[in-house]
Amino acid sequence: MNYPSPSPLLTDLYQLTMLAGYFEEGMAERRASFDLFFRTNPYQGSYAIFAGLAPALQYLEELRFDNASISYLESLKIFTPRFLDYLADFRFRGSVLAPPEGTVIFAHEPLLSVEGSLAEAQFVETTLLNIINFQILVATKAARISTAAGASTVLEFGLRRAQGPDGGLSVARAAAIGGIGATSNLLAGACFDLPVRGTHAHSWVMAFDDELSAFRAYAKSFPDNCVLLIDTYDTLGSGLPNALIVAKELRQRGYELLGVRLDSGDLAYLSRKAREFFDAAGFPEVKIVASNDLDEHVIHSIRDEGGCIDIYGVGTRLATCAGDGGGALGGVYKLVCCDGQPKMKVTSDITKATLPARKQLLRLVDPRGNYEMDVIALVDEKLTPGMTVYDPQNPSRHRTIPEGVRIEELRRPVMTEGRRLDHGSSLDAAAKRAKEQLSCLPTGSLRQINPHRYKVAISPGLFQLRRQMMEQGE
């Protein structure tokens, strides 16, 4: 199934008023470059996972104003007929630089660089931010949860608490990039070709006269795919023994019980009890599935206490990107070049100043493949060992590019003249990329609390340009 592209109206009114203004001023065709970036890594963590590129490029390629949209804009009575005519032929015909999905990224790095006419490059701001902000936020949360779960499997169960229907749909896609590759959401399975998982609810058990009848009926309908929810009445007293009866009956019919699910109580304790119980009864292959407000912190503490959980079902806290300053990624989209002139937002607060001009995003990799630091440089600048690079937020702190590092460009052209150059890597490939790149970060970077901070520096050329522009008051 297709994942539909957003309407051209899925944007802020001010994108249209600015577009109209540029059009009326004769400025619409000036050349402009915008960078999309964020200023703080989410969840008080040390990294983020890039995601959302494929839907963003699909939006850019398919963007056009249909008659219904133009009629609506006309009804607002703030636009001229000349401008409404112009919209009928309006397309995104610009180019985009970006890393592949699944790339490990950091605060301040230019992620998407969008180049084109001032009109088209400005107009797409809100929709790009809407798509990319949320996808990065979910992919990063998924990577944190997946890291905490170690060798256990994690499933995405968040639809019922997600922020609207599409919140629920796009969660599943980004979660797959972050390493949570199966979902309960059928529409996400159909749209993104993801495996779907799920069993039954407490209401299934309550609809029968007793728990054992409910378990037997479920096993009858799904003998080779049977996971039983054992906490409707009394997990240890009735759920476990009833599940064992069904496991034995299934085995007599040539099937094996796939697992049992815990959805309440002390999951570390109950999972150890369940594991011992099935092991002792000769069913060591029965999987223990757990759910109930799980996130990376809860999973970490369950594992710390020796919980025996094979599969974690993660819902609300993944779907809503909860906790630790989550909920939203503060991604922004800033003009960095117009008509060949570098541009920056000058402010007394250096943490809010933008980085001017068109750029490269470079990663320094040591001979063993470990990541040393990232450097943001001007587009035509060449980095060499021994060169001094600077902290973007604190000009007095600088470092030297070490000898022997390999310098990799993280981004590539993904769109030119409004056409996609490729249709993105598969979600599997993106998930693999994320996992591999996370393993190349310095020790301590994956720690949940107070992680090691990976270094992101700016090049000497960018440092000089920014200083000069700040001194001029632009």
Place this chain on the structure above:
Amino acid sequence: MNYPSPSPLLTDLYQLTMLAGYFEEGMAERRASFDLFFRTNPYQGSYAIFAGLAPALQYLEELRFDNASISYLESLKIFTPRFLDYLADFRFRGSVLAPPEGTVIFAHEPLLSVEGSLAEAQFVETTLLNIINFQILVATKAARISTAAGASTVLEFGLRRAQGPDGGLSVARAAAIGGIGATSNLLAGACFDLPVRGTHAHSWVMAFDDELSAFRAYAKSFPDNCVLLIDTYDTLGSGLPNALIVAKELRQRGYELLGVRLDSGDLAYLSRKAREFFDAAGFPEVKIVASNDLDEHVIHSIRDEGGCIDIYGVGTRLATCAGDGGGALGGVYKLVCCDGQPKMKVTSDITKATLPARKQLLRLVDPRGNYEMDVIALVDEKLTPGMTVYDPQNPSRHRTIPEGVRIEELRRPVMTEGRRLDHGSSLDAAAKRAKEQLSCLPTGSLRQINPHRYKVAISPGLFQLRRQMMEQGE
């Protein structure tokens, strides 16, 4: 424009496996009742605002499995051909009780009661929760923000940080019910007939050679709708004086500058300075608009410090329902009656036990129109003054129904045999209802921190039935 109804696949896989199980067991046509409720008021507040009914009913009325959906389910290879045939004719033909949107509601209250065949009433769980949970959460956040803003106007600007495209779209609808009736989101304006608002971004200013040229160009294009963003370079040093030049030029042409917007810095201080500046210059009608990570707490403190803000633009924290245990509403959907038998989830933790049987939701109103308490009662029970009612979470606490109260049923039938009985009140009417009802709550209920807790009780009949079912272990 139409707001599209979700796909039948926008649900958890287990809804389909349970549906198949009921079908194969011959249980699909049993009569069942489910209640949708939540256990904790969001944001550590004392109330919530009911929202999401119209899209929920639209979903129920339009629910059907098209060929593409059935083909996808077939491809999973877990369902029988007989069941897939059954899906082609599957509809929701049940009935629904609910309060009108904008009703003030509380934890534990049955909001939607869905009655029908076990098959249809179970199947719709996930999608109803996805719609209603998020709409209630946003409407409640909007009511909190709107209350904090007092007589000032509030606009919804959250699209760029919302959780996906539809997260952004449905935010605007629910925010309108909660009292934030204008949005920057054009698609929401088109779908829900909401007024749209917005001006220009920092990039507009940066695209010109200087700030004054940018302001003049904007005023030229939108002379009767001109709000200028004054913090790109230096709010007091350049933004304000340049805006005044444009205000004077507009006046010479017969127009008035509508306002200026602040998007950074100390909003209380800067808004006082801006107010004094325009007042002294003879422009007391210029509005001060402010944005930048606002929510009810920030707005409250700005007003406390004498900030002079006429219009608040609220984005991220509204769209993501941030803060104070927000992010997600823990709404659940529980079987309360099956084949005429009351059902409940029995658990040792009384805070998680459900309330069995079909119910009424009643509000006791004193002679002056103030709300005394709400009572959840059995469907055929009659409440009278002097009767003892009980705290649902603490059986030892009880109260007496006072003399002279008026007893109002909060819910009405909104769907029978799968057809809507009406298409819901307008968003304006819902917003008006929310505002009026909030004013009838006991003093202190609207306080942001540690509010007065409104009483929700259960009737003697419900109290007895629950005790009896818990003693029987169901």
